[in-house]
Amino acid sequence: MTLASGESFTHMQAFLLFAAVISVAFGFLGRRQRKDRIKYILWSFFLFLAVGIGIGWAMYPFSR
Amino acid sequence: MSQESNETIPVELSPGSAEANSPSESRAWGVAIAGWLVPGLGHALQRMWGRALVVFLTVGILVVAGASMRGNLFTSNGNDAFDTLGYLADLGTGSFYFLARSLEHDGADVSHSGGDYATRFLATAGVLNLLAALHAYEAARGRKA
Numbered sequence: 001m002t003l004a005s006g007e008s009f010t011h012m013q014a015f016l017l018f019a020a021v022i023s024v025a026f027g028f029l030g031r032r033q034r035k036d037r038i039k040y041i042l043w044s045f046f047l048f049l050a051v052g053i054g055i056g057w058a059m060y061p062f063s064r
Numbered sequence: 065m066s067q068e069s070n071e072t073i074p075v076e077l078s079p080g081s082a083e084a085n086s087p088s089e090s091r092a093w094g095v096a097i098a099g100w101l102v103p104g105l106g107h108a109l110q111r112m113w114g115r116a117l118v119v120f121l122t123v124g125i126l127v128v129a130g131a132s133m134r135g136n137l138f139t140s141n142g143n144d145a146f147d148t149l150g151y152l153a154d155l156g157t158g159s160f161y162f163l164a165r166s167l168e169h170d171g172a173d174v175s176h177s178g179g180d181y182a183t184r185f186l187a188t189a190g191v192l193n194l195l196a197a198l199h200a201y202e203a204a205r206g207r208k209a
Contacts, residue, residue, distance in 0.1 A: 009133070009178065009181075011177065011181075014133075014178070014181045017125075017129065018126075018181075018184075018185065018188070021122045021125055021126060022122070022188065022192065024118060024122060025118060025119065025122040025192055025196070028114060028115050028118040028119075029115065029118075029119075029195065029196060029199050
């Protein structure tokens with residue numbers, strides 16, 4: 001996938017960008033204390049990755 | 065005076081009552097609308113600088129990435145219910161909707177996977193901003209946020 005600027009994102013990079021941005025937003029909106037925010041952001045990011053990659057593997061048999 | 069007469073009787077507020085239209089309620093609505101129009105402004109008005117900056121940056125990053133990758137930015141004249149839902153989600157970015165429009169001068173291109181990702185980026189930015197505006201509204205009403 002190509003950005004208008006000419007740079008490009010792979011599927012994985014787009015997925016990681018999405019997961020990171022949303023996790024940070026959730027962490028700051030959902031928690032007040034710094035330590036709680038960091039834990040929430042990391043846990044949310046991990047779950048995004050786990051669910052995304054899990055669904056990817058679950059769909060793999062149907063890809064061909 | 066008897067003990068019973070000193071007890072406070074809880075009264076539910078109806079939407080049209082004087083208390084429901086109090087200045088703090090009006091201010092909360094103002095904060096919510098400001099937060100919708102400019103991502104992060106609702107929190108900035110309440111001096112929640114960290115949250116304001118994060119909301120501004122996260123919504124901004126998603127909008128700029130989505131528009132740069134030529135995602136589908138829906139308009140009001142959609143063909144079906146999904147287009148209308150997409151338009152409502154995109155409108156959630158407030159003023160950034162017009163930023164995305166100005167960035168996407170070549171129009172959408174969803175013939176490749178990048179455009180499809182970008183469409184999700186734009187819709188997510190809108191929904192995230194609406195969530196942040198709701199959060200700012202709750203904080204302005206004095207609820208734990």
